[in-house]
Amino acid sequence: MTYIKPKFRHPGLPKxxxxxxxxDYEGAISTLCAGCGHDSISGSIVQACYEMSIEPxxxxxxxxxxxxxxxxxxxxxxxxxxNSVHGRMPSVTTGANMANxxxxxxxxxxxxxxASIGMGQFCHVIRRNINMTYIVMNNGCYGLTKGQDxxxxxxxxxxxxxxxxxxxxxxxxxxxxxxxxxxxxxSFSGDKTQLIPLIKxxxxxxxxxxxxxxxxxxxxxxxxxxxxxxxxxxxxxxATSVLxxxxxxxxxxxxxxxxxxxxxxxxxxxxxxxxxxSPHWDPTDRHSxxxxxxxxxxxxxxxxxxxxxxxxxxxxxxxMGTYSKPLNSxxxxxxxxxxxxxxxxxASFR
Amino acid sequence: xxxxxVVNDLVVRFANVNGTGSASANGFFSKAIFRxxxxxxxKNIFPxxxxxxPTWYEVRINENGYLGRRxxxxxxxxxxxxxxxxxxxxxxxxxxxxxxxSKKLHGEFLREDIHYIGIPMMQLCMDNFEAPRQQQLFKNIxxxxxxxxxxxxxxxxxxxxIREQFARKEKLIPPNFLALDLGxxxxxxxxECPLPxxxxxxxxxxxxILIEGNAATALGALYAGATVAPWYPITxxxxxxxxxxDYAKKLRVDPExxxxxxxxxxxxxxxxxxxxxxxxxxxxxxxxxxxxxPGVSLMSExxxxxxxxxxxxxxxxxxxxxxxxxxxxxxxxPDIFSSAYASHGDTKHVLLFPSTPAExxxxxxxxxxxxxxxxxxVILMSDLDxxxxxxxxPPLKWDDNRRYDRGKVYTAEDxxxxxxxxxxxxxxxxxxxxxxxxxxxxxxxxxxxxxxSRNEYAQYTENGEVYVRIVDRINKKWETAKELVPPPxxxxxxxxxxxxxxxxxxxxxxxxxxxxxxxxxxxxxxxxRIRALPFNREVLDFIEQHERVFVIEQNxxxxxxxxxxxxxxxxxxxxIKVLNYDGFPITADxxxxxxxxxxxxxxxxxx
Ligand SMILES: Cc1ncc(C[n+]2csc(CCOP(=O)(O)OP(=O)(O)O)c2C)c(N)n1
Ligand code: SF4
Ligand SMILES: [Mg+2]
Numbered sequence: 001m002t003y004i005k006p007k008f009r010h011p012g013l014p015k016x017x018x019x020x021x022x023x024d025y026e027g028a029i030s031t032l033c034a035g036c037g038h039d040s041i042s043g044s045i046v047q048a049c050y051e052m053s054i055e056p057x058x059x060x061x062x063x064x065x066x067x068x069x070x071x072x073x074x075x076x077x078x079x080x081x082x083n084s085v086h087g088r089m090p091s092v093t094t095g096a097n098m099a100n101x102x103x104x105x106x107x108x109x110x111x112x113x114x115a116s117i118g119m120g121q122f123c124h125v126i127r128r129n130i131n132m133t134y135i136v137m138n139n140g141c142y143g144l145t146k147g148q149d150x151x152x153x154x155x156x157x158x159x160x161x162x163x164x165x166x167x168x169x170x171x172x173x174x175x176x177x178x179x180x181x182x183x184x185x186x187s188f189s190g191d192k193t194q195l196i197p198l199i200k201x202x203x204x205x206x207x208x209x210x211x212x213x214x215x216x217x218x219x220x221x222x223x224x225x226x227x228x229x230x231x232x233x234x235x236x237x238x239a240t241s242v243l244x245x246x247x248x249x250x251x252x253x254x255x256x257x258x259x260x261x262x263x264x265x266x267x268x269x270x271x272x273x274x275x276x277x278s279p280h281w282d283p284t285d286r287h288s289x290x291x292x293x294x295x296x297x298x299x300x301x302x303x304x305x306x307x308x309x310x311x312x313x314x315x316x317x318x319x320m321g322t323y324s325k326p327l328n329s330x331x332x333x334x335x336x337x338x339x340x341x342x343x344x345x346x347a348s349f350r
Numbered sequence: 351x352x353x354x355x356v357v358n359d360l361v362v363r364f365a366n367v368n369g370t371g372s373a374s375a376n377g378f379f380s381k382a383i384f385r386x387x388x389x390x391x392x393k394n395i396f397p398x399x400x401x402x403x404p405t406w407y408e409v410r411i412n413e414n415g416y417l418g419r420r421x422x423x424x425x426x427x428x429x430x431x432x433x434x435x436x437x438x439x440x441x442x443x444x445x446x447x448x449x450x451x452s453k454k455l456h457g458e459f460l461r462e463d464i465h466y467i468g469i470p471m472m473q474l475c476m477d478n479f480e481a482p483r484q485q486q487l488f489k490n491i492x493x494x495x496x497x498x499x500x501x502x503x504x505x506x507x508x509x510x511x512i513r514e515q516f517a518r519k520e521k522l523i524p525p526n527f528l529a530l531d532l533g534x535x536x537x538x539x540x541x542e543c544p545l546p547x548x549x550x551x552x553x554x555x556x557x558x559i560l561i562e563g564n565a566a567t568a569l570g571a572l573y574a575g576a577t578v579a580p581w582y583p584i585t586x587x588x589x590x591x592x593x594x595x596d597y598a599k600k601l602r603v604d605p606e607x608x609x610x611x612x613x614x615x616x617x618x619x620x621x622x623x624x625x626x627x628x629x630x631x632x633x634x635x636x637x638x639x640x641x642x643x644p645g646v647s648l649m650s651e652x653x654x655x656x657x658x659x660x661x662x663x664x665x666x667x668x669x670x671x672x673x674x675x676x677x678x679x680x681x682x683x684p685d686i687f688s689s690a691y692a693s694h695g696d697t698k699h700v701l702l703f704p705s706t707p708a709e710x711x712x713x714x715x716x717x718x719x720x721x722x723x724x725x726x727x728v729i730l731m732s733d734l735d736x737x738x739x740x741x742x743x744p745p746l747k748w749d750d751n752r753r754y755d756r757g758k759v760y761t762a763e764d765x766x767x768x769x770x771x772x773x774x775x776x777x778x779x780x781x782x783x784x785x786x787x788x789x790x791x792x793x794x795x796x797x798x799x800x801x802x803s804r805n806e807y808a809q810y811t812e813n814g815e816v817y818v819r820i821v822d823r824i825n826k827k828w829e830t831a832k833e834l835v836p837p838p839x840x841x842x843x844x845x846x847x848x849x850x851x852x853x854x855x856x857x858x859x860x861x862x863x864x865x866x867x868x869x870x871x872x873x874x875x876x877x878x879r880i881r882a883l884p885f886n887r888e889v890l891d892f893i894e895q896h897e898r899v900f901v902i903e904q905n906x907x908x909x910x911x912x913x914x915x916x917x918x919x920x921x922x923x924x925x926i927k928v929l930n931y932d933g934f935p936i937t938a939d940x941x942x943x944x945x946x947x948x949x950x951x952x953x954x955x956x957x
Contacts, residue, residue, distance in 0.1 A: 055792060057791060078793055091626050094622075095578060099629070321609055
């Protein structure tokens with residue numbers, strides 16, 4: 001069932017520059033398990049969109065199938081949403097993006113959805129650099145089908161039933177870097193201060209932005225021995241940086257000590273300010289991101305934060321040279337060559 | 351001349367090696383017949399590889415306009431040493447075998463009952479051209495020249511075609527002319543020309559064109575306003591999207607900016623191709639993809655989503671021989687079931703069955719209107735024969751007053767008038783609800799699209815009553831569709847016989863020929879050509895008006911017949927299978943033989 005929240009909004013609630021309150025970015029009441037990491041991510045999405053003053057109807061949310069893929073019902077009620085089929089969110093989003101290049105596309109997926117059944121589509125959407133934010137709510141298991149191991153279950157990680165992960169896990173971040181993703185970040189559902197600016201940055205990025213968000217499944221994978229439990233993640237987390245997202249119109253107020261900071265200007269003029277916690281790492285250098293990731297892996301750390309960004313990113317529309325107006329807005333005049341042309345075409349077949 | 355000559359009624363077959371440049375020479379041959387105003391129907395019979403295996407090109411020339419495949423080969427041009435014995439065996443008794451006599455033909459290849467016409471093709475080329483590649487290529491033109499002499503094809507016509515073909519590479523024209531003349535002169539000097547089988551100029555074609563079905567399909571999509579075309583290569587559908595892109599490059603580029611008003615994406619597989627179509631149409635663009643049987647299988651999950659979530663989809667299925675990879679370069683109509691009922695759960699889809707390139711064009715354009723109107727997948731059921739062979743066809747027609755029917759879509763103004771929007775509310779009682787496109791209105795009209803059960807307001811529900819209400823309402827669209835899809839074609843106004851024939855798609859050519867020939871033998875049959883599923887009332891009436899109906903189709907299991915039984919609840923006993931599934935287009939002969947076998951059973955029974 002979908003539980004609808006009461007529409008009443010307190011007149012005194014703070015509003016963003018569009019005049020919307022945070023509640024205007026919420027969705028139906030969640031039906032996920034209490035404490036599920038996915039709900040926290042939904043909360044961060046709401047907060048990020050509210051703070052960025054996104055017009056809700058200019059954003060389209062698309063997901064696959066899984067507990068994670070259900071979440072688009074629980075945020076951004078005034079946005080069109082599409083809960084498609086298991087593992088195929090990337091293709092649906094690609095088609096949607098081709099039809100209208102002007103909207104913001106927010107894709108939501110799970111680790112089963114992306115790293116197993118949807119692995120092919122995950123790889124290819126990266127190659128095409130579709131302008132979208134791709135959030136993987138990564139709990140290292142199949143939540144919706146009751147806790148089976150997924151391809152991101154770490155080798156040796158113990159499941160609730162006591163069995164150990166038998167295979168090497170797929171690191172979606174490492175893979176995305178290999179495949180040429182132009183924005184790669186990891187975060188943790190429990191770390192809103194890190195996650196919210198990352199979501200904002202991802203949505204501002206003119207191309208494919210991957211956010212792999214560790215999101216513990218309290219029901220099936222939060223036990224002792226699991227490497228995707230709240231406790232384990234908190235104990236092993238290591239951030240690349242402290243990040244601030246500063247929209248174009250805002251004055252930059254944060255400042256970081258000299259030396260350890262970097263700033264990246266996005267195409268829309270907004271800025272990413274990074275206070276680097278990892279030495280020998282440059283967020284615009286794919287090589288150093290790969291190295292830093294490998295190093296963290298060796299040390300048993302879960303590396304979070306922005307790992308890599310290509311500020312010069314060109315999305316698929318740029319690459320293909322499609323029309324600057326959305327294709328879905330074109331009418332007969334633009335699309336139909338007419339009968340006189342058809343007569344010429346007929347003549348070429350005589 | 352002593353022997354009675356047969357004019358404009360012959361089958362010529364070319365036996366070539368794949369990848370040796372024979373295709374364009376063979377094309378010149380057909381085009382020349384076409385330009386002489388004589389009905390012609392060429393067919394490519396090619397292997398599933400790129401180079402080296404045998405390919406055939408078979409051309410039926412028939413003054414009466416019978417253009418289905420015919421079995422008896424009157425003249426065979428055999429230039430493939432590896433298929434010689436097979437080729438010689440395939441010539442009808444009394445027919446002609448044209449071969450390269452540069453090397454002597456081995457005795458084992460000699461048949462008493464056919465004529466051998468040796469043209470030293472390779473020798474002529476070696477004597478006249480230097481580069482080995484040229485020698486190879488012009489060999490093909492040499493045999494076209496020889497055929498011009500043997501069959502009385504007008505040389506100026508062939509020369510005209512060559513001139514057009516090489517308009518941008520003019521220096522290729524003289525050597526082509528030379529090769530053509532070498533063959534022509536050799537044949538004239540060594541054989542009695544023309545042969546008793548020959549062609550003669552007519553004016554039978556009016557404004558018809560000679561075009562592949564796939565090109566016409568692509569143009570239909572282009573004219574219908576398709577912008578997003580994701581696809582994955584598979585024979586015999588590949589040339590649909592290829593042609594779409596080629597025409598779009600010419601006709602859909604903004605002259606000022608050079609920007610494209612279309613997006614062709616080669617997807618990673620058919621699943622992704624269909625996902626992209628669904629995403630694009632959900633977002634308000636017109637999109638389509640083209641595939642063949644294996645692709646439809648892969649797309650099935652998504653087709654069910656589109657059916658249940660009510661998203662317009664246009665899918666072109668250019669059928670080929672199955673099951674599995676089957677006979678990937680041979681024709682069949684084997685995907686009737688897998689298309690009609692694609693996907694799990696209760697699903698059924700609108701199918702359109704074109705039988706000419708003009709219909710490929712019209713019905714593809716129509717498919718976009720139907721998909722938008724009915725908010726459901728519409729599948730165009732072409733096949734390899736129609737898609738990849740040139741067919742005579744009425745010219746493609748477009749009415750400039752025609753507007754796209756985008757179906758029921760609420761605008762921002764509409765939404766302003768509405769208290770509460772319900773995506774799945776059947777306001778008009780025809781089963782079709784009003785959709786909204788993302789970004790239409792800041793606060794109204796958004797909804798959540800899903801493949802799970804939901805109520806009229808697009809909210810998830812597991813309530814059985816609501817579910818039944820929704821799926822029954824979707825079924826109502828099927829009834830509505832019956833009034834919207836193209837009606838069947840009846841071939842005579844009156845009811846002339848107790849027996850009828852039903853056919854569709856490319857079986858039409860041979861079916862009509864068989865019906866004519868049977869009539870000449872005194873067997874009269876009423877005929878109905880079906881153009882769409884769901885079947886409308888006329889189809890049922892036709893079956894009910896006849897004691898027995900022969901159903902002609904090109905698959906083993908008589909899938910179309912089962913579809914009629916299933917959808918119309920008619921008795922299977924009333925419907926008699928007439929089948930061909932060897933990978934070649936069905937022939938009038940095959941149809942006549944099968945129909946007659948049933949008729950004689952009947953008379954035997956009476957006796
Ligand atoms: C084709 C298909 N196969 C299997 C399923 C069953 N199924 C639903 S969700 C799911 C796994 C979801 O795992 P994940 O993507 O990690 O999401 P989570 O529930 O963990 O958030 C599976 C296997 C399905 N819906 N479709
Ligand atoms: S099963 Fe796990 S993933 Fe699914 S809602 Fe419950 S806690 Fe979340
Ligand atoms: Mg999961």
